[in-house]
Amino acid sequence: MRHATKRVKRKLKSEINVVPYIDVMLVLLIIFMVTTPMMNLGVDIQLPQTEAKSLKDKKDPVVISVDEGGQLYLTFEGTKRQPTDIDGLRTKITAFHDANPELQVLIAGDERVPYGKFYEILPILQTAGVSNIGLMSQPQSGGKNGKP
Numbered sequence: 001m002r003h004a005t006k007r008v009k010r011k012l013k014s015e016i017n018v019v020p021y022i023d024v025m026l027v028l029l030i031i032f033m034v035t036t037p038m039m040n041l042g043v044d045i046q047l048p049q050t051e052a053k054s055l056k057d058k059k060d061p062v063v064i065s066v067d068e069g070g071q072l073y074l075t076f077e078g079t080k081r082q083p084t085d086i087d088g089l090r091t092k093i094t095a096f097h098d099a100n101p102e103l104q105v106l107i108a109g110d111e112r113v114p115y116g117k118f119y120e121i122l123p124i125l126q127t128a129g130v131s132n133i134g135l136m137s138q139p140q141s142g143g144k145n146g147k148p
Contacts, residue, residue: 061104062096063136064089068110070117086120094128101129108136 065073065081072089073081076096084092097103105125109118125133 061106061134062093063106063108064121066107066109066113066117066121068112070113072121086124089121090124090128093124093130097128097130102132103130104132104134105130106134106136 060077063075065075067073072084072086074084074089074092075081076092093105107118107121122133
């Protein structure tokens with residue numbers, strides 16, 4: 001005869017036991033809380049001494065502005081924009097460069113100005129000996145290529 005054994009069917013649980021995960025998380029939390037104050041966030045160094053001038057002492061650049069109509073303006077060392085012509089620009093830039101050979105010149109042109117107008121300015125800067133020339137622009141706003 002057979003023994004009558006009755007098998008008990010157990011219902012499967014569909015729950016995740018998160019207790020071990022919580023235990024691991026608490027252990028990691030304690031480890032980080034103990035080790036964080038021990039971390040050296042800064043390094044103590046002593047910088048070398050020098051007599052070089054600070055970058056803050058650097059003079060303001062000369063700014064040549066061109067408006068939509070092609071009119072030239074000159075701004076230097078914090079003065080107001082002064083209207084000028086090509087000959088006046090040549091004279092002033094040459095004088096500025098003679099006084100300061102490391103003169104920085106920025107060109108700010110309206111985007112609607114014909115490209116040829118800049119070719120009137122660049123040779124003047126080149127003959128004056130200015131080697132540090134930059135073009136000013138506005139940072140892009142909005143999406144790609146400045147278009148919202």
